[in-house]
Amino acid sequence: MQPTNYQQLTRTFTRLARFGHLSAIAGWDMYTMMPPGGSQARSEALAELSVLQHQILTDQQVGDWLEEAEEEPLDCLQRANLREMRRHYQQAAILPAELVEAKSLAGSRCEHAWRSQRPANDWQGFAPNLQEVVRLSREEAAIRADTLGCSRYDALLDIYEPEMTSARLDTLFADLQSWLPQLLQQALEKQAQHPPVAPQGPFPVEQQRALGLEVMTLLGFDFEGGRLDVSAHPFCGGVPEDVRITTRYSEDDLFSALLGVIHETGHARYEQGLPREWSGQPVQLARSTAIHESQSLFFEMQLARSTPFLKQLRPRVLNHVADRPAFNEANFIAWNQRVKPGLIRIDADEVSYPAHIILRYQIERALIDGNIEVADIPELWDQKMQSWLGLSTRDNYRDGCMQDIHWTDGGFGYFPTYTLGAMYAAQLFQAARKALPTLESDIAEGSLNALFDWLRQNIWQHGSRFTTGQLIRNASGEDLNPAHFRHHLETRYL
Numbered sequence: 001m002q003p004t005n006y007q008q009l010t011r012t013f014t015r016l017a018r019f020g021h022l023s024a025i026a027g028w029d030m031y032t033m034m035p036p037g038g039s040q041a042r043s044e045a046l047a048e049l050s051v052l053q054h055q056i057l058t059d060q061q062v063g064d065w066l067e068e069a070e071e072e073p074l075d076c077l078q079r080a081n082l083r084e085m086r087r088h089y090q091q092a093a094i095l096p097a098e099l100v101e102a103k104s105l106a107g108s109r110c111e112h113a114w115r116s117q118r119p120a121n122d123w124q125g126f127a128p129n130l131q132e133v134v135r136l137s138r139e140e141a142a143i144r145a146d147t148l149g150c151s152r153y154d155a156l157l158d159i160y161e162p163e164m165t166s167a168r169l170d171t172l173f174a175d176l177q178s179w180l181p182q183l184l185q186q187a188l189e190k191q192a193q194h195p196p197v198a199p200q201g202p203f204p205v206e207q208q209r210a211l212g213l214e215v216m217t218l219l220g221f222d223f224e225g226g227r228l229d230v231s232a233h234p235f236c237g238g239v240p241e242d243v244r245i246t247t248r249y250s251e252d253d254l255f256s257a258l259l260g261v262i263h264e265t266g267h268a269r270y271e272q273g274l275p276r277e278w279s280g281q282p283v284q285l286a287r288s289t290a291i292h293e294s295q296s297l298f299f300e301m302q303l304a305r306s307t308p309f310l311k312q313l314r315p316r317v318l319n320h321v322a323d324r325p326a327f328n329e330a331n332f333i334a335w336n337q338r339v340k341p342g343l344i345r346i347d348a349d350e351v352s353y354p355a356h357i358i359l360r361y362q363i364e365r366a367l368i369d370g371n372i373e374v375a376d377i378p379e380l381w382d383q384k385m386q387s388w389l390g391l392s393t394r395d396n397y398r399d400g401c402m403q404d405i406h407w408t409d410g411g412f413g414y415f416p417t418y419t420l421g422a423m424y425a426a427q428l429f430q431a432a433r434k435a436l437p438t439l440e441s442d443i444a445e446g447s448l449n450a451l452f453d454w455l456r457q458n459i460w461q462h463g464s465r466f467t468t469g470q471l472i473r474n475a476s477g478e479d480l481n482p483a484h485f486r487h488h489l490e491t492r493y494l
Contacts, residue, residue: 005069006078009085012062014280016053021239023049028237028244030108032229043108050104057092077283080465084282091159094147095140103136107409114408115232123378123397130407131374134367137410141368153365156413160289161420163468166365169416172482173358176419179486181388184351187339187493196334199326202251211254211320212247212261215313219265219299220452222272233405234260234346236267236296240276240284243268254321255336256347259300266299267292269452273460284463287471289414293421294428295459301350301422302429302488303451308444310336339493341389343399350422351489355388360404360415368412377401424472426485428459431476 003011023046030042056062066086074082110129117126137156144155154165212228226243238244245264249257270286278284286292303309310333318327326335339349345356363380366372372380381401382393393400406414432454433439442450458475472480 004072005065006072006074006082009062009065009069009082010281012056012065013085013088013282016056017239017280019049019053019056021242023053024238025242025244028229028246030112031231031233031235031237032244032246036112039108039112043105043112046108047101047104051097051101054092054095054097054100057089058097062089063093077278077465081278081281081283084285084464087162088282094144099136099140099143103133103140103410106132106136111405111408114402114405118232118398118402121396121398121402123402126397126402127374133408133410134374137412138368138370140410141412151369153368153413156368157416158413160413161417161468162288164290164416164420169361172423173354173361173419175482176354176358180351180354183486183489183494184339184341187351190494191334191339194334196338197326197331199254199324199335201254203254203321204251205249207320208249208254208257211317212258214316214320215258215262216265218312218316218446218448219262219269220448221265221268225272226268228261234264235405236264236271238271240271240274240279243271254317259304260346262304263296263300266296269299269455270295270460273456274463275461278463283465287462287464287466288417288468290417290420290424291459291468291471293417294424295421295455297350297418297422297425298428298455302425303443303448305336305350305492306443307333307337308440311444312446337492341391343385343391343393343396344403351493352389353422354419357415357419359384359388363401364407364412364415420480423480423482423485426488427472427476427478427481428455429488430484431458 026042026046026049030039030046034042066082066089069082106129110126110133113129114126116122138152141152141156144158145152148155148158150158151166157164157166157169209228216228217223225241226238226245229244229246230248231246232248234245234247236243236245245261245268247257247260247264270292274284274286276284304313311329314327314329314332317332321327326332337349339351341352341355342348345353345360348356359381362384363372363377366380367374367377378393378397378401385391385393385400406412432451435454436442436450439451442448459471462471462474466474469479472478
């Protein structure tokens with residue numbers, strides 16, 4: 001019997017998913033295990049794989065199957081899968097294969113050079129590589145914008161966050177800017193009355209790794225389907241059946257790596273909880289980047305920095321690290337809930353964190369829209385850091401505009417999803433609290449299964465079945481409402 005058009009599509013997307021699997025693991029290896037001499041060959045191999053996937057996805061036959069499948073009798077899940085197939089096809093078909101290959105190569109070169117240029121504070125060496133990535137990203141943005149009928153930046157934002165626009169981001173971020181600076185100042189003044197004592201190292205890496213693995217176990221990470229490694233920049237990669245997360249260690253700072261592990265475990269639990277019965281199909285994939293970030297921030301900020309969880313975490317820390325005066329319970333909690341504006345985004349507290357995101361959003365939007373050039377970034381970065389947080393990054397590129405990995409491979413449009421994710425996380429935690437009346441006491445006892453079951457039922461198991469808006473409405477009863485984020489910050493810090 002001749003396969004239906006829909007069946008032909010599912011076979012094609014399964015094939016694409018298998019190539020994507022190989023690409024994901026090769027990418028993880030490039031960031032964690034690959035010797036420096038392998039960079040050029042790996043870059044070329046990944047670029048070749050990107051072109052192959054692009055060719056398969058954009059074949060005219062796929063477009064024909066998509067059109068004809070619309071007329072076939074499909075159930076609601078199959079319809080959702082077809083919707084996501086069409087989205088993937090349209091996103092890819094917009095771009096010529098030559099641009100896909102060139103962008104992949106430029107991104108790999110830029111990221112590999114960044115690994116040594118950032119520690120050396122070498123902006124002059126880094127800038128030409130970034131300029132090439134920006135040139136190609138602008139080319140991509142122009143092509144997408146012409147097809148979609150939107151601004152260049154919105155065309156890239158759509159890759160990460162469907163339904164979102166820069167106009168809506170401007171509204172959300174303007175609201176944040178209207179109250180967040182005052183809240184930050186009030187939190188700092190309150191904290192100054194009883195400043196927490198900093199834990200003094202050294203904290204051997206072996207002890208930190210063992211602690212991280214124990215906490216991952218507490219958080220339900222499936223080690224049969226994933227692992228923890230080290231990279232220059234923490235990330236979660238791989239595929240749902242084989243999730244790879246990384247962190248980076250400093251013997252002077254116990255909590256940077258640990259909270260990084262918790263953050264990436266949130267990403268990993270989402271991946272591990274996606275519907276396996278739809279493996280290989282677009283409907284199985286995470287809904288959007290902001291929803292993905294909502295899960296990592298749900299784990300790191302809503303859960304792990306809560307007082308009940310910190311009381312659970314403290315004895316686990318003491319099992320691996322010698323006791324110190326800073327580890328008495330009150331100080332342990334205060335230290336992990338402290339507000340201290342700093343230069344590094346991934347180490348930022350959740351009150352000052354949005355400043356890091358809005359800064360990057362404003363710069364990358366101006367960069368893609370052609371209003372600034374790469375050479376303008378350091379000065380703008382310094383100006384915005386001083387305006388938001390009173391800190392200067394002048395001549396400190398390592399801890400300023402070179403600290404992140406996202407721009408090295410052209411990930412423009414990604415950064416806003418972090419603060420969107422923080423808003424979603426606060427809204428989801430509030431919904432979970434209403435649904436689970438004993439949640440606070442459960443967390444205090446280290447009993448997290450009910451919370452994870454709630455996430456599984458409301459977020460993880462749905463993959464991309466629903467749009468982002470529908471997913472959030474189903475889970476929380478309302479559209480994205482940033483008031484929950486404000487309430488959360490005021491309750492915890494004021």
